[in-house]
Amino acid sequence: MKKIACIVLAAASLLVGCNASDKESKNTINQKKVMAKMSLEDKAHFVIGVGMAGFSGDDAVIGSTKNLVPGAAGTTYPLPSLGIPAVVLADGPAGLRIDAKRKDDSATYYCTHFPIGTLLASTWNTQLVEEVGQAIGEEVKEYGADVLLAPALNIMRNPLCGRNFEYYSEDPVVAGKTAAAYITGVQKNGVGTSIKHFAANNQETNRMNTDAHISQRALREIYLKGFEIAVKESKPWTVMTSYNYINGVYTSESKDLVTTILRDEWGFEGTVMTDWFGGKDGAKQMWAGNDMLQPGKNEQFDSIVAGVKSGKLAEADLDRCVRHTLSLVEKSPRFQGYQYSNQPDLKAHAAVTRQSAAEGMVLMKNNEALPLKKSVKNVALYGCTSYDFIAGGTGSGNVNHAYVVSLLDGLKNGGYAVSDELKTAYEQYIVDAREAQKKAIEEMAKKDFQSAMLARFMPGTLPPRSSLRPRS
16 A cells, blocks of 8 residues: 555645636646656657557557546556556547447447538638537547547548548638638547648558658648648647658658648647558658657567667757656646546537528539429439438548438438339349449459559449548
8 A cells, every 4th residue: 555655745746736827727737847757668659559469550540448438549658657548539530530439348439420521621711610619629639538639621632532521622722721620529528639741641552651751842831731730820739740741751750741830830839640551651750840650569669679779860959858748648638637527519510500501601603493392292313322321421530420411311211202213123123233233353363462452442433431431
């Protein structure tokens, strides 16, 4: 018992309880004292997360942890003997992504699925976007998360980019202003955001290795401008670096991008983290100013420790990253001792999401066919997704919501009669197409693996949902 008490007292001595200038008492970290007690190995662990069992880190993944808040993307690395807890990092832009159901727990933890980023930007209403952000932030806080890994604001350059549904616009000013409003709303709750993916993450193919060749003018005026606006106007707690290279340099290893532009020119004071398993060389990422490597892997730990010991990485650079990560922990609700309820106001948030979805609808010229006249009662729905409905995003952009009103259900609820003949035809087509695809993949797999992968996207078939899921 005496040993445990000593550890608790030692940890407490590294914390300072109150700042007299604050309206409320706040816990703070005495960074100088904490870091004086941290070994090199402690520092290296602290900046690389806790890992993801079963994943090599060679490919993009959907972040997942069962610690603290099941279904969140990950956590920071705790140092309990120094009074430093793990804080929870959770997806995503259209609402909080956590597990709705938990083992040996009869309660449910559903979240509100808000409109995707493209729809929010289409409202042209930053006040409404801020209200959406504030509602999302309340769910983040009340479900025990600390940082929301959102918003995503890259430019919609490639129509096949797997994250376009999360992005706001092809216009950097629209993207930046929308993102700033979203961030402001979320962070009003005392939780953080992580703007992503910094920068030029504009395609899905070969996402972890693609090299975006961009002129300096295009980079500054198009691909970075939205980030600049958001950083300067809303001060996000964190920025997430992207998987890709820019002009031959990995973004998380680019000192020019992460330090010179983001910190020195734009004045960013928060924490920079990688996308999940982003980057190649842990020591080089620390040198560049990428403070935290998520979710962390052994090779990164080894690279950082070896780098400091060999002189390849100055310990001062590592210490800078540790300080930025400590500052993130210090601001978190978990470190501040917030007692989350697991009961956000989902009813009120449903009203917010309905209003924002309605304002985001853009009606183009249509010869007065829409909106439907009151006299119209019979309608026909075309397209597979009219019946195999995708509510919002997928993968890391998914939200485990309690219910969804599909287009088909919405029309029926509105008193319209939907063509049963078309409905039956489409539903049968979907079944037949997936079965044909399955057989094609099996046949190709008998020949070679590469052909099997190509077969997944054969014209005339429907890719399975899992193949369309974008990563964290």
